[in-house]
Amino acid sequence: MNTANIMTIIGFVTVATIFFTTIIIGIYLFMIDKRQKQHPILRNYPLLGRARYFLEQIGPELRQYLFDSDLEAKPLSRKDYKNIVKSAKYKRDVIGFGSQRDFEEAGFYVRNSLFPKLAEEMELNKDEKVTTNRYILLKNPLFTQRKEKLEEDTSINYLLNDKDVIVIGKKAKYPFKVKGQIGMSAMSYGSLGKQAITALSKGLGIAKGTWMNTGEGGLSKYHLKGDVDIIMQIGPGLFGVRDLEGNFNWDALLEKSKIPQIKAFEIKLGQGAKTRGGHIDAEKVNEEIARIRMVKPFHSIDSPNRFREYDDLPSLFQFINQIREYTGKPVGIKIVVGSHLEADDLAKNMKELDHGPDFITIDGGEGGTGASYQELSDSVGLPIKSALPLVDHALKKHDIRDQVTIIASGKLFTPDRVAIALAMGADLVNIARGFMITVGCIQTLQCHSNACPVGVATTDPNYRRRLLLMKKNIEQLTI
Numbered sequence: 001m002n003t004a005n006i007m008t009i010i011g012f013v014t015v016a017t018i019f020f021t022t023i024i025i026g027i028y029l030f031m032i033d034k035r036q037k038q039h040p041i042l043r044n045y046p047l048l049g050r051a052r053y054f055l056e057q058i059g060p061e062l063r064q065y066l067f068d069s070d071l072e073a074k075p076l077s078r079k080d081y082k083n084i085v086k087s088a089k090y091k092r093d094v095i096g097f098g099s100q101r102d103f104e105e106a107g108f109y110v111r112n113s114l115f116p117k118l119a120e121e122m123e124l125n126k127d128e129k130v131t132t133n134r135y136i137l138l139k140n141p142l143f144t145q146r147k148e149k150l151e152e153d154t155s156i157n158y159l160l161n162d163k164d165v166i167v168i169g170k171k172a173k174y175p176f177k178v179k180g181q182i183g184m185s186a187m188s189y190g191s192l193g194k195q196a197i198t199a200l201s202k203g204l205g206i207a208k209g210t211w212m213n214t215g216e217g218g219l220s221k222y223h224l225k226g227d228v229d230i231i232m233q234i235g236p237g238l239f240g241v242r243d244l245e246g247n248f249n250w251d252a253l254l255e256k257s258k259i260p261q262i263k264a265f266e267i268k269l270g271q272g273a274k275t276r277g278g279h280i281d282a283e284k285v286n287e288e289i290a291r292i293r294m295v296k297p298f299h300s301i302d303s304p305n306r307f308r309e310y311d312d313l314p315s316l317f318q319f320i321n322q323i324r325e326y327t328g329k330p331v332g333i334k335i336v337v338g339s340h341l342e343a344d345d346l347a348k349n350m351k352e353l354d355h356g357p358d359f360i361t362i363d364g365g366e367g368g369t370g371a372s373y374q375e376l377s378d379s380v381g382l383p384i385k386s387a388l389p390l391v392d393h394a395l396k397k398h399d400i401r402d403q404v405t406i407i408a409s410g411k412l413f414t415p416d417r418v419a420i421a422l423a424m425g426a427d428l429v430n431i432a433r434g435f436m437i438t439v440g441c442i443q444t445l446q447c448h449s450n451a452c453p454v455g456v457a458t459t460d461p462n463y464r465r466r467l468l469l470m471k472k473n474i475e476q477l478t479i
């Protein structure tokens with residue numbers, strides 16, 4: 001038998017084997033699908049019904065990359081996402097041809113001026129410079145990786161002058177003076193991995209004049225890696241300021257307050273997306289997270305939806321006073337506003353009792369959260385553009401606006417949105433998801449699963465390792 005015949009027989013046998021194996025596997029799966037009792041669709045359409053699960057799985061990616069228009073995807077449209085990446089990575093934020101906004105739709109617009117200030121007339125400190133790195137896009141081929149080069153870049157920081165600094169907690173022993181108007185919203189270590197928290201801490205430290213909110217997960221050593229001011233958030237779970245039984249631990253609070261980078265404390269209440277409290281599965285509570293949060297390792301944690309330390313405004317104010325007196329540092333609250341009645345009640349009580357928070361962080365109902373229920377995320381709490389004027393108005397009505405700093409958050413990740421929030425009553429603005437995108441988030445919406453594909457929102461070392469901080473504008477990083 002010659003070689004050609006041998007090759008023909010081998011080819012025939014291979015094709016026949018593949019064919020019959022496929023048929024046998026198909027029949028086997030067909031029988032399994034037909035007999036199983038869990039999925040009616042598979043009983044009715046054995047084998048074929050499996051295509052549905054596959055398409056369902058890849059649907060979000062197909063929509064994200066192929067079918068959604070640049071303006072319609074949520075939570076952030078492709079346009080918004082690209083805008084953040086272009087500003088953060090390439091330091092380029094210009095567009096060509098014109099806006100894609102639908103100008104027929106109602107919305108907010110920034111009032112322009114016929115005689116705007118020249119750059120040199122702006123009353124800002126232009127002496128502070130920030131030196132960081134940016135990518136220059138050299139080539140953007142269709143089928144291969146982009147070619148980019150990293151280069152050093154220095155720009156003006158535009159901080160507030162000393163006479164204009166925003167003072168949070170004028171009555172506190174150690175007021176918090178803020179020179180920049182944008183900071184990082186609450187994002188806990190545990191929700192984000194150590195690479196992400198470290199990158200943000202270092203990046204914000206380089207930016208200067210800004211701040212970082214720890215989120216309710218407590219202060220980790222990664223928050224302290226950069227030289228950035230910190231607002232330590234305390235949630236109803238009291239993570240980082242509790243004993244193992246869950247009681248408030250004043251000694252732990254005092255210890256934290258002695259860390260010079262901690263400039264203020266924020267009590268988280270009136271939660272929108274976490275109205276039912278929080279839950280962390282036991283496997284996520286590793287030794288390190290347990291130590292930071294002051295809980296038992298490898299035990300699941302259920303945090304209540306309200307502090308046990310107070311149950312109305314006078315007792316809340318009492319609690320705030322205690323913390324302020326004990327630490328000497330300003331104390332604020334983070335709220336999601338439900339109606340004008342609550343805003344008015346808060347301001348009225350502050351006036352009558354002559355007590356209250358040094359700052360109020362108002363989170364819009366559209367604000368992000370690492371893990372919550374769909375219904376709560378969708379429906380609880382007013383959006384920021386409704387909530388902000390209510391609180392600002394209530395504080396002005398009761399003549400206490402000058403005693404309180406308002407920090408606004410809720411998708412305020414572009415300069416025009418920041419400007420609108422400042423015009424509507426905010427003194428400062430917090431950003432969370434915008435910062436997540438700057439460190440690599442690609443919006444897969446898997447933050448709750450601990451399987452973030454880019455290693456941002458995960459504590460799993462296998463996923464975390466994918467986030468290389470060398471490439472995120474940090475020259476050398478030790479974690």
Ligand code: SF4
Nearest residue numbers: 441442444445447452
């Ligand atoms: S990439 Fe996905 S899982 Fe990771 S932070 Fe972004 S949205 Fe969350």
